[in-house]
Amino acid sequence: MDGNFSSNDISAVVDADRKHVWHHLIQHKPFETGEPRIIVEGKGMLVWDQNGKEHLDAVSGGVWTVNVGYGRESIADVVRDQLAKLNYFAGSAGSIPGALFAEKLLSKMPGMTRCYYANSGSEANEKAFKLVRQIAAKRYGGKKHKILYRDRDYHGTTITALSATGQDERAAQYGPFTPGFVRVPHCLEYRKHEQDGAPAENYGEWAANQIEEVILREGPETVGALCLEPITAGGGVITPPDGYWERVQEICTKYDILLHIDEVVCGVGRTGTWFGYQHYGIKPDMVTMAKGVASGYAAISCLVTTEEVFDMFKDDPSDPMSYFRDISTFGGCTAGPAAALENMRIIEDENLLENTTAMGEYMLDNLHALADKHPIIGQVRGKGLFLGCELVADRTTREPANEKIAQAIVGDCMQQGVIIGATNRSLPGKNNTLCFSPALIATKDDIDNITNAVDAAITRATA
């Protein structure tokens, strides 16, 4: 910490926060007596709180966001320069960083050609849903309007994004929801014993075939799109089983269903490739991304499409209703693409994709060693620096561990100065997965420090 804040200043900040700020995703009653946490500064993998306590951040800003780490002056510089030159103009016009970042981004996404800017993951997904609805209206008399989403996946916080959530605790109490969203089963092989008819072998193909069953039940002529996370994040860090994605692609092609991949978490390096779907040879029609696009240095999200999808919106220029009549005010902010360009340069110049793959494997080994030692770890999952440990009460029955244990482990690590995550208010009775997503700059020492803290925390929580 640079020590610019005196303890008097900081206590005034804490006071203002406690009186006036409504924090995200947290019960505030404890703040009537205790202090809310305020993060004051960050550098590399480290952050400092209001008491000057140092923490190693194993979750990139809490929610898989700060991919290139904290304190990147070069990003601050390009954003400053861009803001001084032109901060904003509505997205009906272009901007220099908007054009340059779109070109750079699409060079990493063969087959995709168009980028639509917005400012959050939820919003990018809403844009994709709107495309599907408008295509249905333009081409299919409104019939092919249904959007399929998967059990345990999450696509955002707005009411329509929650209509597409496979996480019941996220959605509970916020309905009624937008009609036309239909759930398909999850593909978590570790929990296949809870799925009727799941086979001992070829689970991936079976799980994909469950999607086809839903399509046939609903009527393929009513289904416009399938929206999936490449690796499910907040629903428990679920890497897809072998054979899954090939079959999903076949099914989409067979029934003329658009494949929308939500890369809000996996996108821009998190799993060791630019995008999560690139591990699986998938050809999406639409891809949405947000968090790591500018590593949280500016708010930006993107909806990327193929030229085929784009072309459907310029087919009849004489019809004033035929183009995509959508706007995102802050999608016109230039700070986002300026920061995103520099973010991508850093990932390239510092070989962070390679580091993510290597450190991800190192961390997987460490977590497997913890699983050998602690029977509470039922399964270790993930790819690159996007990893999870599912905790169980019993390894044989795979009964989920009580979420209070997961929370105790997270709390113990925090005490030790290491910030880890756990699935949180997502799945009833199944908020039992510890989550790890250190910045892509993580070293072996950082990873050892994280897993050593988890080891100590589990030892105490299960004593």
Ligand SMILES: Cc1ncc(COP(=O)(O)O)c(C=O)c1O
């Ligand atoms: C997979 C996925 N999609 C979409 C979102 C929503 O993004 P945002 O919070 O930026 O709206 C999230 C947020 O965690 C996410 O994990």
